[in-house]
Amino acid sequence: MKDSLVRILSNRTFQVVFLMYSSLLVFLGRQQDRGITNFDDAYYAQKAKEIFSSDSLWIVLWKGTPFVYDNPPLPFWLTGLAYKVFGVSGYAAVFSSAIFGTLTVYLTYSMCSCLFKDNWTSFLAAFVLLFPGMFLDSSRRGMLDITLAFFVTAAMYSLFKGMENKKYYLLYGLMTGLAVLTKSVLGFFPVVVGVVFMFWHGGLKKLFDPMYIAGIVVGLVVGCSWYVMNWHYFGDVFLVSHFKSSHMKIIQDNYLGGAGLMYLLGYFKDMLKNYWPWFPFLVVGGFLFARRGVREKDVTAMFLVLWVVIPFVIMSTSRNQTLRYLFMTFPAMAMIVSHTIAGWLKDSHKEKVLPWMFGIMMATVLVVNVTPIQAKVSLTYNSPAVRDIAPFVRMNTEPGEGIFNYKFSPWNPTQALAFYSDRFLEYPVNDPEALFEKLKINPDGTWLSSVSEFKNLEKDFPGKLYLIYGNQRFAYFTSMKNRENVVYDFSSMKLPVVR
Numbered sequence: 001m002k003d004s005l006v007r008i009l010s011n012r013t014f015q016v017v018f019l020m021y022s023s024l025l026v027f028l029g030r031q032q033d034r035g036i037t038n039f040d041d042a043y044y045a046q047k048a049k050e051i052f053s054s055d056s057l058w059i060v061l062w063k064g065t066p067f068v069y070d071n072p073p074l075p076f077w078l079t080g081l082a083y084k085v086f087g088v089s090g091y092a093a094v095f096s097s098a099i100f101g102t103l104t105v106y107l108t109y110s111m112c113s114c115l116f117k118d119n120w121t122s123f124l125a126a127f128v129l130l131f132p133g134m135f136l137d138s139s140r141r142g143m144l145d146i147t148l149a150f151f152v153t154a155a156m157y158s159l160f161k162g163m164e165n166k167k168y169y170l171l172y173g174l175m176t177g178l179a180v181l182t183k184s185v186l187g188f189f190p191v192v193v194g195v196v197f198m199f200w201h202g203g204l205k206k207l208f209d210p211m212y213i214a215g216i217v218v219g220l221v222v223g224c225s226w227y228v229m230n231w232h233y234f235g236d237v238f239l240v241s242h243f244k245s246s247h248m249k250i251i252q253d254n255y256l257g258g259a260g261l262m263y264l265l266g267y268f269k270d271m272l273k274n275y276w277p278w279f280p281f282l283v284v285g286g287f288l289f290a291r292r293g294v295r296e297k298d299v300t301a302m303f304l305v306l307w308v309v310i311p312f313v314i315m316s317t318s319r320n321q322t323l324r325y326l327f328m329t330f331p332a333m334a335m336i337v338s339h340t341i342a343g344w345l346k347d348s349h350k351e352k353v354l355p356w357m358f359g360i361m362m363a364t365v366l367v368v369n370v371t372p373i374q375a376k377v378s379l380t381y382n383s384p385a386v387r388d389i390a391p392f393v394r395m396n397t398e399p400g401e402g403i404f405n406y407k408f409s410p411w412n413p414t415q416a417l418a419f420y421s422d423r424f425l426e427y428p429v430n431d432p433e434a435l436f437e438k439l440k441i442n443p444d445g446t447w448l449s450s451v452s453e454f455k456n457l458e459k460d461f462p463g464k465l466y467l468i469y470g471n472q473r474f475a476y477f478t479s480m481k482n483r484e485n486v487v488y489d490f491s492s493m494k495l496p497v498v499r
Contacts, residue, residue, distance in 0.1 A: 005355065006351045006354065006355075009354050009355060009358060010119055010120065010354065011119075012113070012119050012122075015109070015119060015122070015123050016106065016109065016110075018358070018361075019105055019106065019109055019123070019126050019361075020102055020105070020106055022361050022362070022364075022365050023101065023102040023105045023130070023139075024098065024102050025365045025368070025369060026130075026136060026139075026140075026361075026364055026365055026368050027097070027098035027101050027102060027136070027139045027140050028091075028094075028095070028098045028140075029365070029368040029369040030368055030369060030379065031090065031091045031094055031098075031140065032091055032499070033090075033499065034090060034378070034379075034380075034381060034382060035090050035381060035382035035383045035384065035387055036090045036093055036094065036141070036142055036382055036383065036416070036419070037141070037377060037382045037383065037416070038383060038386075038411075038412050038413050038414075038415045038416040039411070039412070039415070040143055040415075041090075041093060041094070041141050041142040041143060041382075042093075042142075042383070042415035042416040042418070042419040042420075043062070043415040044071070044075065044076070044079070044093070044142055044143060044144065045079065045090070045093035045142050045419050046062060046415060046418045046419045047060055047061065047062050047071070047076050048075075048076040048079035048080050048083065048093070049080075049083070049088060049419070050062060050063075050064065051073060051076045051077070051080065052080050054066075056229070056233070057073060057077065058073060058226060058229040058230065058233075059073075059230070059233065060072070060073050060076060063418070063424050064400075066233075066234070069238070069241035069242040070242075071144065071183070071184070072180065072181045072182060072183065072184055072226045073181065073226060074147075074178060074181035074182050075096065075144050075147050075182055078096040078147070079092065079093060079095070079096055079142065082095040082096055087499075088498055089498060089499040090142075090382075090498075090499060091499070093142040093419075094140060094141055094142040096142075096147060097138070097139055097140070097141060097142055097143065097146045097147065098139055098140065100139075100146050100147045100149070100150040101135070101136075101138075101139025101140075101146045101150075102139075103150050104129070104135075104146065104149050104150045104153055104331060105126050105129060105130065106126075107150070107153045107154060107157055107331065108125050108126050108129050108153065108331040108334055108335065109122045109123065109125060109126040110122075110157075111153070111156075111157045111160070111331070111335070112125040112126075112334075112335045112338060112339075114157075114160075114161070115160075115300050115304075115335065116300075116335075116339055116342075118342065120342060120350050120354065121338050121339055121342040122338070123354070123357065124337075124338035124341060124342065124357065125331075125334040125335045125337070125338035125339075126334070127338075127357050127360075127361070128278055128333075128334040128337045128338055129330055129331060129334040130361070130364075131360070132274075132275075132276060132277075132278075133376060134274060134275075134323065134324070134327075135149075135327060135330055136364075136376075137376040137377060137378045138324055138327065138378075140378035140379075141377065141378050143324070144182055144183050145183075145324040145325065145327045145328075146327065147182050147183075148179055148182045148183045148186060148187065148327070148328055149327040149328045149330065149331070151175050151176070151178045151179035151182055151187065152175075152179050152187070152189060152190055152328035153328070153331045154171075154175040155172050155175035155176045155179060155190035155194075155219075156172075156190055156193070156303075156307055156331075156332070158171040158172035158175055159172045159190065159194050159197070160303060162211070162212065162215070163201075163299075166209070166211035166212070167211070169209075169211045169212045169214060169215030170211070170214060170215050170218055171215075172190065172194070172215045172219070173214070173215035173216060173217065173218030173219035173220075173222070174218055174219070174222060175190070175219075176188070176190045176191055176215075176218075176219035176222075176223060177218060177219045177220070177221065177222025177223035177225075178222065178223075179223070180219070180222070180223025180224070180226075181222065181223060181225070181226055184242070185243075186325065186328070187223060188223070189310065189311050189314075189328060190219075191216060191219060192310055192314075193306050193307055193310050193311070194212075194216075195207065196306055196310060197302065197303055197306050198212060200302060200306075201299060201302075227242075230242075263321075264316050264317065265316070266316065266321040267312060267315060267316050267321055267323065267326065268316075270321070270323045271323070274323060275333075278333075278334075278337045281337045281340050281341055282333055282336060282337050284340060285336040285337055285339065285340030286305065286308065286309075286336055288340065289301040289302075289304055289305050289336055290302075290305045290309075293305055304332045304335055304336055305336075307329060307332040308329045308332045308333055308336070311326060311328060311329050312326065312329060383413070383416040383420065385413075385471050385472060385473035385474050386413050386416040386417050386420055386421075386474070387420050387496060387498075388471050389421075389448075389469055389471060389474050389476055390417065390420040390421035390496065390497050390498070391421075391490060391493060391495055391496065391497050392468055392469040392476055393417065393421040393423050393446070393448075393476060394421045394422065394423065394493070394497050395487050395488075395489075395490060395493060396446055396468060396476075396478075396485075396486060396487055397423050397446060399422065401423065402423070402424055402425070402426040403417070403423050403424065403425050403426065403446055403447065403448050404425075404426050404429065404435075404438060404445050404446065404447040404448070405425040405426050405427065405428040405429060405447070405448060405449075406428070406429055406430075406435055406447055406448065406449035406453060406454075406457075407428060407429070407430055407449055407450065407453050408425065408428055408448065408449070408450070409428065410425075410427055410428060413425070413474075417448070419498060420496075420497060420498045421497055421498075422497070422498075425448060432457060432460065432461065435447070435457075436461070436464070439464075439479045443478075443479040443481040443482055444478070444479075444482050444485065445478065445479075445482075446468065446476065446477070446478045446482075447476070447477050447478065448474055448475070448476055448477075449474070449475050449477070450473065450474065450475065451470055451471075451472070451473065451474065451475050453475070454467065454470070454475030454477060455475075463480060464479070464480055465477050465478070465479065465480060466478055466479065466480045466482065466483045466486070468486050
């Protein structure tokens with residue numbers, strides 16, 4: 001009985017089906033009414049709504065304005081397609097991340113199987129990718145990093161396969177181009193890693209292989225298409241605002257001020273804090289792989305090491321050291337960890353560990369889908385107060401009309417409110433005098449503030465303001481003069497405005 005179970009669990013087809021099905025259940029479970037966060041999910045979800053209202057799908061809009069210095073359009077095209085199928089909702093906003101997360105799990109398993117010819121090692125690599133949960137959590141959110149991780153992984157897999165069949169170099173270029181269309185310059189890492197790897201592997205002969213060069217050209221043509229289109233529309237304004245903005249800057253001007261050179265260790269400290277229990281295996285395994293690559297000219301070992309090290313080192317110099325920016329390297333890390341552990345365990349130990357891995361994944365599926373447990377960002381009930389107040393905002397304003405903002409930041413809860421009500425907060429007003437001056441000019445305008453700030457205004461200026469609706473976080477109000485125009489009849493409105 002035990003041998004039969006191990007035989008079933010070790011079967012490649014069974015493992016692939018189990019991983020794909022479990023990943024989908026984990027990534028899409030409990031998403032229907034969970035909501036999305038103000039940062040950054042709602043920001044991207046709103047862009048996906050707006051891009052289809054522009055004259056060109058190449059122009060990314062936010063608040064009706066071209067954000068030429070921000071994101072390429074591919075993720076918003078994909079989310080827009082999900083909107084067409086499922087309607088505009090938080091579920092549709094995270095759908096493409098869940099799909100690409102699942103596909104990245106599959107690619108990690110498949111690539112590990114290709115490299116090491118061992119089903120147990122491949123299953124462990126997928127398991128390492130999913131747990132302790134950073135990758136899993138982001139696959140449940142509507143951001144760009146999981147989509148980028150998929151295209152980078154697909155590009156790297158195609159690059160390796162291209163050494164056997166050069167036609168794969170064209171797929172390598174296409175996947176690289178799509179990575180660039182997902183997250184701009186970060187999508188060029190397969191080219192950077194590929195050039196270093198090809199030169200190490202075969203010198204200039206490999207590097208200038210006609211099919212490999214053709215793949216690079218495909219990547220540049222596809223990836224740079226967005227740059228060309230936006231340069232055509234906006235000229236040098238696009239080039240300056242996109243490539244010279246602070247968040248696009250990789251090499252800093254000065255590392256001696258502030259945190260000094262220790263700043264360069266930011267990603268290492270993040271990995272030390274968050275990549276458990278795999279961090280020790282990654283460090284030891286990375287050293288062993290690097291030594292094998294240098295001493296023995298092991299192609300597989302050097303390929304995985306370069307895939308991890310080059311983005312890690314370059315991104316360590318960047319201004320925004322956010323660990324999810326390195327998700328593109330997590331499949332390679334998972335393969336290094338899994339192969340290292342597999343080399344240390346006996347077959348009898350592997351047979352004992354395998355059912356536990358399956359059990360943990362099944363337990364995770366159950367926790368996500370049939371329990372109310374809230375863990376990580378993606379399992380919490382996000383933006384509940386915004387979702388609650390959105391129908392009142394929508395009912396009492398016209399399309400395109402702004403909501404005046406009393407003492408909130410310019411960004412929060414602007415994105416979530418825009419996504420759930422199709423109305424934007426204006427730039428904040430921070431003192432009562434300015435508020436009442438605006439009320440004098442526009443008594444019909446509506447305002448949003450915190451409950452505590454509204455109570456202070458009512459106390460200091462009794463009889464001047466009228467509360468349209470309040471919940472535990474927000475007060476939505478207008479001038480007392482506008483009271484007669486306030487609408488509470490929702491009989492003609494479909495609720496919720498956006499699920």
